[in-house]
Amino acid sequence: MKVWGLARFVVVYELRLWAALFRWVFRRPVPVEPGTSRFGYIGAVRMILIAFIAVSAIEIPILELMIPWEPVANVLLFAGVYGLIWMFGLYASIVVHPHLAGPSGLRIRNSLTLDVGLAWDRIAAIEVRRRSMPPGGQTQLEDGVLSLGMASQTSIDVRLTEPLVLPVRKAKGQPVTTVRFHADDPEALVGAAREFLGQAATKNR
Known part of the structure; x- marks a missing residue:
């Protein structure tokens, strides 16, 4: 079952990667709820x-010249071209899946691997706070603080109204009280989020 599960994950991931590349090339953003603003986060890893894309592109003709055996050269050429396109797809997947702040809540995303939705009534406060993450990966959980970094940095802190179990694999089902993540323009995202928080507070009075 684990093998089939992994195979299914790889196939779905590849299909979504190609879909993201298509949307990026033809400038067709993923439709979102009316009133929703998009906020990128690719700046930290651009x-x-x-x-990586440049190195992959340079390797293709070099390998073609270095390998004298045509069958091997053709296989490596195919692998090189596919790898180059895959890297463009990875870039595209980050661009076309930005963070979202809309009437329904805040969505924190990272390419195809992370999509965490938080309703506004679950958020107590949000602020700009730039931090560097310690070694340990881009997703870390310590003392109820979930850090979702980009290039080992976060720039926004979200304090929740109560501990929540979020759909993040590395959280392992543990409750979270604060979420930290990165955005290229944290001030703009926090400003938009606070407007929605104010509207939500007014409705709940």
Whole structure:
């Protein structure tokens, strides 16, 4: 079952990656709820991804010249081209799946691997707070604080009204009281979020 589950994950991931590349190339953003604003987060990793793409592109003709055996060269050429397109797809998946702040709540995302939704009545406060993360990966949970980093940094703190179990694998079902994540323009995201929080508070009076 684990093998089939992994195979299914890989297939679905690849299909969604190609769909993201299609949307990015043809500038067709994913439809969102009316009144929703998009906030990117690729800035922290843009140069790293561009460097990987450049290296992948340079490797293709070099390997073609270095390998004298045509069958092997053709296989490596296919792998190189596919890898290059895959890197563009990864870049695209980050661009076309931004954070969202809309009437229904806040959605914190990271490419195709993370999508955490928080209703406004679950959020007590949100603020800009730039932090560097310690070693331990881009997703860390300690003392109820869930850090969802990009390039080992976060720039926004979200304090929840009560402990919540969020659909994040590394959280392992443990309750979370604060979520930290990164956005390229944290001030704009926090400003939009506070407007929705104010509207939600007015409705609940």
